[in-house]
Amino acid sequence: MELDKTTYYDLSIFNREEEFSLFHRLDFTTTSGGREYLRQLFSAPLQNINAIEQRQKVLQYILAQESYWPEIITNGTIVVVENYLEAQISTVSSTGGPGLLLNAVITKTIYAPDYGFIKFSFMQVLNLVKGFRSLVQAFNTDDTPLILKQLLDRAHHLLLQREFNELLHIGNGEQLSFIQILRYDNLIRSRQKKHLWELLDLYKRLDAFYAMAKAVRHYKLQFPTFEDTPHPFIAAKQLYHMILHEPVSYDIGLDPHSHFLFLTGANMAGKTTFIKAVGVAVFLAHVGMGVPAQQMRLSFFHGIFSNIQVQDNIFKGESYFYSEVQRIKNTIIKISNGKHWLVLIDEMFKGTNVEDAKNCSLAVIQGLLRSTNCLFILSTHLYELAESLQDEPNILFKYFESEVIEDNLHFTYLLKDGIAREKIGYLILKREKVLDLLKEMK
Known part of the structure; x- marks a missing residue:
């Protein structure tokens, strides 16, 4: 379907005064990135009946499983992890042996603010990875609609990476020593940075779909x-x-x-x-x-x-x-x-x-x-x-x-x-x- 800019504004789908727009009323995203993806979905209506029915199935499936959506991932999680990946803080130069110990002690004592940032950010990385695992386990089944399954399959594949897989088995992270945290920081930012960015992007896409489903429920909309x-x-x-x-x-x-x-x-x-x-x-x-x-x-x-x-x-x-x-x-x-x-x-x-x-x-x-x-x-x-x-x-x-x-x-x-x-x-x-x-x- 095609709409020009005038029609979007005539129907108040988008509005120069955002709070008076339909988009604003239907925006139930929890992340700023999810909001941008939702705007993209509204800016590109679907082009055939099959695509529309597939989208309907995605939203209906999410609504049926909504109680399993992980609350551990928030907009704060996404923002912190993004800042973490963009940070210009050096990682420890070794991931084992005396070199790791020496570098870790130096970082924690001499560069204490940097260590504080790394520790806090690492906990949010842990929340993201564990939340995504819960999401995949709850939503990725044989009955999952294809569009949703493709996103979840990719997330599942990324979580199988050794470094992410290790994170899934370390509890809430509070018991980790500063040496272990700095070791994981090195592994994540030196080996999995690209994949972590991709996980963030996948979650934003899922957040946009979830927002559409929540709007359907909130306003008691009926699928045509x-x-x-x-x-x-x-x-x-x-x-x-x-x-x-x-x-x-x-x-x-x-x-x-x-x-x-x-x-x-x-x-x-x-x-x-x-x-x-x-x-x-x-x-x-x-x-x-x-x-x-x-x-x-x-x-x-x-x-x-x-x-x-x-x-x-x-x-x-x-x-x-x-x-x-x-x-x-x-x-x-x-x-x-x-x-x-x-x-x-x-x-x-x-x-x-x-x-x-x-x-x-x-x-x-x-x-x-x-x-x-x-x-x-x-x-x-x-x-x-x-x-x-x-x-x-x-x-x-x-x-x-x-x-x-x-x-x-x-x-x-x-x-x-x-x-x-x-x-x-x-x-x-x-x-x-x-x-x-x-x-x-x-």
């Missing part, structure tokens, strides 16, 4: 079912936007017979949230995670392309309307390759007058309706467009309900069949006391 069909479709029950604290859920069905959803409703009624909820769910499905829905079936999509938060560019001298036109143009070019796309458009042509916006919108919608290899969700406040589209066979009309009761505005956030007719802009202006402020102006 993919179907290999010649035309794209989405069928979801009780789908919701997971970033909201009290989300309203929706049922949605788009298929070749109804591949264009025409969405209307008042400002603040929930149109944009709905569009983003669908986009986020389809994205999560394509990185192999569960989705925020009671149930979801869908086809594989080659990409998501959005037109939600268009920006003008003062440095290029581009107006808002020109930027809108360019984004629509790029959308058409992108989806003309015959592949399956989910196209999300929110309030098209806001940068021009109403009559112009109607004509432009109608021309674009009628053109997009011919593209049956894609699914479209388009929201608009131009309700009048629906009259010109009523006879189109593949368009689905939905709206978000709003009510005015005693001059008070009420939103149900419920998705209903049909077309919205409410015009509440003036009411909002009045409710927010803007008219009163204008009267008081001098």
Whole structure:
């Protein structure tokens, strides 16, 4: 699946203000390196159904075995071991006999701070190696999914190295003498440095997968079912936007017979949230995670392309309307390759007058309706467009309900069949006391 930078930001998967991003909400990594690998996984959605199903199996397997995940390895462990491997402290020059004893005594007495660093770091190396052994023993079985098994098999192979194998049989390390610690320090940094770096990298990769599994459990996400069909479709029950604290859920069905959803409703009624909820769910499905829905079936999509938060560019001298036109143009070019796309458009042509916006919108919608290899969700406040589209066979009309009761505005956030007719802009202006402020102006 492909998403461009604009779509990632439109859907808030990544955000310039990190704490407001979907990635931030789903980041359950315990290591900074794991977080970077998780970002890579989110930046590269999977490219076919088989890869998605394999990723799902990895996360499901981890969840089934989660209680066995070793807690001995922390971000502190990883950071200390990395600093240890990068340290410019010399090792003792011998690993046995009088030479070892002499060098060890000199290091401990004359270079006491260096020895303190080595001892503390060595204990963290011990935690890493022993934690990895527990991980391999608990998770590496005949039933382990292939992707996970490849990582664990490599870790198992590394742990068979003589120096690491020795560490696995020395208890918690507290009983070791300073001579033994400095001997192991020499063996590790002179012979196993490269392999220890690799163990660190393997753990970060595993941490990223574990984080995805924890997010699925924490948010009670449900794994979707993919179907290999010649035309794209989405069928979801009780789908919701997971970033909201009290989300309203929706049922949605788009298929070749109804591949264009025409969405209307008042400002603040929930149109944009709905569009983003669908986009986020389809994205999560394509990185192999569960989705925020009671149930979801869908086809594989080659990409998501959005037109939600268009920006003008003062440095290029581009107006808002020109930027809108360019984004629509790029959308058409992108989806003309015959592949399956989910196209999300929110309030098209806001940068021009109403009559112009109607004509432009109608021309674009009628053109997009011919593209049956894609699914479209388009929201608009131009309700009048629906009259010109009523006879189109593949368009689905939905709206978000709003009510005015005693001059008070009420939103149900419920998705209903049909077309919205409410015009509440003036009411909002009045409710927010803007008219009163204008009267008081001098």
